[in-house]
Amino acid sequence: MRPASNRVRRARPSLGTFVEITARGDSESKLHGAIDQAFEAVARVDRTMSFHHAGSDISRVNCEAFQRKVTVDPWTWRVLRAAQKLSHESDGLFDVTVARKLMQWKYLPRRYQNVSEGNWRDIVLEKNCTVRFRQRVIIDLGGIAKGFAVDRAVEALKRAGVPSGVVNAGGDLRVFGLKSELVHLRRPDEPMQLAGAIKLCDRALATSAIYFAQRRFGRVVESPLLDGRTCRSSRKSISVSVAASACMIADALTKIVFILREKSRPLLARYHADALLLERDGAPLWMFRSSCDTRDRTRFD
Amino acid sequence: MSHIPRWILPAAISVTVPLPSYAQQYLTVSAAQKLCFPECDQFVPAHVKFTPAHIKAIEAKSGQKQLLRGQEIWRAMQNGKLRGFFIVDYVIGKHLVIDYAVALSPEGTVKQIEILNYRESYGGEIRNPDWRKQFVGKGPRSRFALNEGINNISGATLSCRHVTEGIHRILATYETCLK
Numbered sequence: 001m002r003p004a005s006n007r008v009r010r011a012r013p014s015l016g017t018f019v020e021i022t023a024r025g026d027s028e029s030k031l032h033g034a035i036d037q038a039f040e041a042v043a044r045v046d047r048t049m050s051f052h053h054a055g056s057d058i059s060r061v062n063c064e065a066f067q068r069k070v071t072v073d074p075w076t077w078r079v080l081r082a083a084q085k086l087s088h089e090s091d092g093l094f095d096v097t098v099a100r101k102l103m104q105w106k107y108l109p110r111r112y113q114n115v116s117e118g119n120w121r122d123i124v125l126e127k128n129c130t131v132r133f134r135q136r137v138i139i140d141l142g143g144i145a146k147g148f149a150v151d152r153a154v155e156a157l158k159r160a161g162v163p164s165g166v167v168n169a170g171g172d173l174r175v176f177g178l179k180s181e182l183v184h185l186r187r188p189d190e191p192m193q194l195a196g197a198i199k200l201c202d203r204a205l206a207t208s209a210i211y212f213a214q215r216r217f218g219r220v221v222e223s224p225l226l227d228g229r230t231c232r233s234s235r236k237s238i239s240v241s242v243a244a245s246a247c248m249i250a251d252a253l254t255k256i257v258f259i260l261r262e263k264s265r266p267l268l269a270r271y272h273a274d275a276l277l278l279e280r281d282g283a284p285l286w287m288f289r290s291s292c293d294t295r296d297r298t299r300f301d
Numbered sequence: 302m303s304h305i306p307r308w309i310l311p312a313a314i315s316v317t318v319p320l321p322s323y324a325q326q327y328l329t330v331s332a333a334q335k336l337c338f339p340e341c342d343q344f345v346p347a348h349v350k351f352t353p354a355h356i357k358a359i360e361a362k363s364g365q366k367q368l369l370r371g372q373e374i375w376r377a378m379q380n381g382k383l384r385g386f387f388i389v390d391y392v393i394g395k396h397l398v399i400d401y402a403v404a405l406s407p408e409g410t411v412k413q414i415e416i417l418n419y420r421e422s423y424g425g426e427i428r429n430p431d432w433r434k435q436f437v438g439k440g441p442r443s444r445f446a447l448n449e450g451i452n453n454i455s456g457a458t459l460s461c462r463h464v465t466e467g468i469h470r471i472l473a474t475y476e477t478c479l480k
Binding site for chain 1: 327328395396401414415419421422451452453454455457458460462464465
């Protein structure tokens with residue numbers, strides 16, 4: 001195969017962060033067109049799944065799904081279905097209804113009153129992309145939608161004929177095509193320093209840590225990474241990186257591994273995912289390699 | 302790295318970037334102009350130097366502090382007809398300045414936003430010896446070639462809030478100076 005001669009890299013603010021898209025190929029103008037389409041896919045996820053936009057599916061569901069069925073975008077429905085599956089598999093640790101707690105801790109704006117103490121089991125997904133709630137819960141897809149947006153952007157680039165590239169939504173990224181990429185990880189205690197690098201080929205990598213997000217409430221420090229079963233936030237200064245074939249899965253699994261650590265092994269194996277925990281100073285604390293034997297394995301060594 | 306014109310910057314912001322740093326130049330001003338307004342054949346500079354009254358009005362409308370002394374603005378023209386405005390703005394990211402461009406329709410709605418230059422300051426090398434033993438990277442003695450070695454960073458999400466605030470300020474600038 002002839003090596004791609006051009007590389008175009010662009011970035012836009014979206015999903016509350018910086019989304020960077022790199023595409024390699026022959027014609028620069030074609031690459032720009034493909035990147036435009038990929039950004040449009042990201043914008044669709046932002047429009048439909050944002051907790052903040054008043055007109056998004058998530059806002060409509062949060063306002064109305066307790067009273068009546070709400071029809072959502074097929075993409076929103078897909079993400080909700082994947083989230084429900086992960087909630088089931090993690091025994092409720094991953095739970096999109098933790099939005100109630102995140103709102104109390106001001107990670108999310110206080111837009112809803114009289115929210116009940118429900119959980120993911122109160123979300124009912126029905127035919128024709130409809131959603132209803134059994135309790136007056138509220139949901140936020142902040143732990144999974146960014147990864148989904150990366151996957152949709154990669155899909156758009158591939159559809160436009162881009163042979164290889166990278167989509168990085170503020171740290172959750174996916175590399176596609178034959179060219180491998182070096183991805184650097186931040187140090188948990190000093191995020192403006194780098195701890196090391198991982199080589200990825202045709203694979204997604206997501207990282208969760210609390211270094212940009214911890215907040216003090218009186219004497220207590222909270223973080224937005226919390227256990228859906230106990231609603232307690234994790235304050236450990238570690239970082240968790242998960243590699244998987246889909247960025248949505250990698251994104252969501254980081255939250256589970258952050259809490260479960262070694263106990264997340266069976267779930268990681270089920271998704272053919274690899275995980276890497278970094279100590280505060282960036283030293284590797286624990287690593288899991290999935291047994292899948294494909295060419296797209298994450299290379300830690 | 303693109304040149305940030307001094308006349309728009311407040312005295313407090315230094316243009317010099319402390320090294321070591323991570324910098325990505327995504328688009329030049331002219332490349333971004335063509336992407337935002339592919340139909341346009343001419344970009345006419347219409348840069349604005351703010352008066353104290355401008356600054357007061359922009360701050361009141363946007364709720365944002367206006368630190369810049371001026372704004373780089375181009376009128377995007379197609380066969381002599383105004384198709385929109387192309388505006389370059391600067392905000393502080395995590396520590397360093399981010400340059401970005403906003404394309405507005407003639408009516409002042411946001412058509413497109415593109416980051417032009419992104420910068421972060423970084424420690425210059427992987428210091429952890431354990432990591433070197435276990436993971437790929439550069440050889441044990443080599444430093445990374447900055448700006449070449451670091452192409453992708455995975456980590457907790459970095460907020461783009463300052464850009465979002467900057468866009469509110471740009472819209473107030475449109476109301477004040479362009480409408």
